Amino acid sequence: GQQVMQIPQYQHVQEGEDFTTYCNSSTTLSNIQWYKQRPGGHPVFLIQLVKSGEVKKQKRLTFQFGEAKKNSSLHITATQTTDVGTYFCAGQGADKLIFGTGTRLQVFP
Amino acid sequence: DAGVIQSPRHEVTEMGQEVTLRCKPISGHDYLFWYRQTMMRGLELLIYFNNNVPIDDSGMPEDRFSAKMPNASFSTLKIQPSEPRDSAVYFCATKPSEQFFGPGTRLTVL
Numbered sequence: 610g611q612q613v614m615q616i617p618q619y620q621h622v623q624e625g626e627d628f629t630t631y632c633n634s635s636t637t638l639s640n641i642q643w644y645k646q647r648p649g650g651h652p653v654f655l656i657q658l659v660k661s662g663e664v665k666k667q668k669r670l671t672f673q674f675g676e677a678k679k680n681s682s683l684h685i686t687a688t689q690t691t692d693v694g695t696y697f698c699a700g701q702g703a704d705k706l707i708f709g710t711g712t713r714l715q716v717f718p
Numbered sequence: 719d720a721g722v723i724q725s726p727r728h729e730v731t732e733m734g735q736e737v738t739l740r741c742k743p744i745s746g747h748d749y750l751f752w753y754r755q756t757m758m759r760g761l762e763l764l765i766y767f768n769n770n771v772p773i774d775d776s777g778m779p780e781d782r783f784s785a786k787m788p789n790a791s792f793s794t795l796k797i798q799p800s801e802p803r804d805s806a807v808y809f810c811a812t813k814p815s816e817q818f819f820g821p822g823t824r825l826t827v828l
Contacts, residue, residue, distance in 0.1 A: 642816055651809055651819040652761070697761065699817075704749060704773060706817060708761045 611636050613700045615709040623717050628688050630712035632681040632698035640701045641674055641681045646711075647694040688716045722820035724810050730826045736798040739823045741810030742791060751817065752785055752795050753809040761809075767793065800827045 612635045622628050632641065640659040644652040656665055658674035658681060665672045671684045681698055695713045699706035723742040731737055743750050751766040765775040770787045778785070782801070787793040797804055805827050811817040 644817075651822050652811075652817075653819070654816040657816060704768060705751065705763060705766055708763075710760050 611700065611702050611707050613698060613707050613709040615696075615698060615712050617712055618710065619713045619715070621715045621717065622688050624690060625687050628685040628692070628714055630683050630696050630698075630714075632683075632700075632709050634679045634700045634707075636700075637678050638700040638702075639678075641678075642699045642701070642706065643672060643681075643683055644697045644699060644708075645694050646697065650694075652697060685714075688714070690716050690718055692716055722810055722812055722818055724808075724820035724823050726823060727821060728824045728826075730828065731800055732828050733801055734799045735827075736796065737800045737804075737825060737827075739795040739797075739808050739810075739825070741793045741795070741820060743793065743810070743812040744818055745791070747812035747814055747818070748790075749813045750787060750793050751811045751813075752793070753811065753819075754806045755809060755822075756806045764795070797825075800825075802827045 615632050640657055642657045643655040645655055646652045656672050661678050662676045663674040669686045673682045685692055693716050695711045697711045698709040725740045748769050752764040753761055754764055755761045764777045765785045766773055767787045783797055785795045807822045807824050809819050809822045811819040
């Protein structure tokens with residue numbers, strides 16, 4: 610079945626450093642969504658990418674969808690302690706989302 | 719809008735007991751998803767409904783798990799009998815396009 614993998618599994622950074630998480634699908638995706646889950650919280654929708662090669666920005670966050678629509682990345686510039694949490698990508702499969710394994714980000718002040 | 723509402727927020731029960739988790743979706747969202755999250759297995763889709771009809775229950779781990787959606791405003795996930803390995807956080811989510819997650823129910827089976 611369709612699988613979505615993310616790397617790295619964990620990332621510890623010093624506040625102010627950049628952070629990137631990568632998402633890879635075993636199949637071509639119609640679109641990809643990104644979610645953030647704070648510790649003890651629930652996943653919250655961040656953004657959706659639809660077009661091949663699409664790049665979207667939300668303040669310090671940059672999201673990219675690969676040309677082949679099988680991979681995606683999330684880059685955070687100059688991390689802050691508020692960025693702590695687990696970031697999930699999710700590929701659209703028919704009606705349902707296939708969630709990636711997640712990358713847990715820890716930011717040290 | 720209050721968002722997706724789940725109850726209870728925490729449940730501690732003993733092995734063998736029946737557990738019922740409840741979800742009230744956002745009004746107008748015609749899809750409802752039940753997920754289970756653990757450290758070992760991550761976020762797993764258990765079952766989802768469209769217009770109250772179960773569409774895909776292939777993620778339901780065993781016959782001990784069952785889910786219903788009797789109307790557009792309410793869904794339940796039942797575990798009978800519960801086992802310690804069922805301990806997890808269970809999320810309900812609904813969508814028009816992106817998914818809106820409820821706060822989750824943290825289940826501990828002793």
